[in-house]
Amino acid sequence: MELIDLKAPEPVRGIPPWEDQRWLGEAEDWIDATCARASLTRTGRAQVRGRPYSVVARVPTRDGTVWFKANPPASSFEPALLAALSGWHPDRFTAPIAVDLDRAWSLTRDGGPTLRDEQERTGDTSAWQATLRDYGQLQLDLARHDGDMLALGLADLRPGSVPGQFEKLLDDPVTEQVIDVPDGITREEHQALRALAPRLRAWCAELEDLGIPASLDHADVHPHNIFAATSTPFDWGDAAIAHPFSSLLVALRTAGEDVSPSARSSELATLTENYLTPWLEAGHKRSAVDRSLSLALRIAPLARALTWGRLFPCYLGHPGPAAHAAQVLTAMLKPDPLALAD
Secondary structure (H helix, E strand, O other), rough: EEEEEEEOOOOOOOOHHHOHHHHHHHHHHHHHHHHHHOOOEEEOOOEEEEOOOEEEEEEEEEEEEEEEEEEEEEHHOOHHHHHHHHOOOOOOOOOOHHHHHHHHOEEEEEEOEEEHHHHHHOOOOOOOHHHHHHHHHHHHHHHHHHHHHHHHOOOEEEOHHHHHHHHHHHHHHHHHHEOOOOOOOOOOHHHHHHHHHHHHHHHHHHHHHHOOOOEEEOOOOOOEEEEOOOOOEOOOOOEEOOOHHHHHHHHHHHHHHHOOOHHHHHHHHHHHHHHHHHHOOOOOOOHHHHHHHHHHHHOOHHHHHHHHHOOOHHHHHHHHHHHHHHHHHHHHHHHOOOOOOO
């Protein structure tokens, strides 16, 4: 393997996978054996990108690029989820070439250019509107599989579970370590988050009563994570079972950053309506959908904060990711979590 892109802090303890020669050798052997079984002839070395939250390698073959990915324990569900999604929706998801569930490894075919690639090539962003509608429909269709996905190991961030997860993160000793330090949060912000707990419980109880079913939340939907050819998200390592509308936090923030302040309100309104259309067509009342969206956006930062704990064991407890998690969590204090600085 050729290590070409490593971005990670110093480990807290132990070593990352890309510094473990035994791990690298086993991964290389698995890629070789998997390609051979799939009749794929390799034409070059695997080029590795290492992060605290994943190892990804580009593997060239005569039939095109394939991708190796290794997940840390907290996102070890991803290979199983990839296989499940391709079984439930073979029209949208290509089955992985192979998965190793014990080691949380997967080998997948290249899905082609991303939606961002196409936007930059053509200057046309209209496909993003259709993509969000397709994504909303996908979540609606997958709601009946929420129990199956929880059984795969996805985090439970359904509204009833959110208050407990929120308080657990606030009580984490690592969170305490990033209070009143550079790049962390202030003592006042931490106290304000603690004071938010009763309101958060009320929001979550109301969300449950509004009747929108929990489903798969990618938690990082934006044009860089969408295959243009199929409008299908990839990179599911941040996913959870949650209120589906939480997905719009990242999607709309990203869209807002891509347009001028004068056009932002209209653009976000159009994208939101496209996303919500499948839910309205399924018979959910407009008032329930609109109120659910407002509440889901208020609790959505928790899912983003928790992803900073999905790291390889050698990085657990590192103050850098803990500071990022705490900063993300403070968005829950804002009446408008989508607010952007102009």
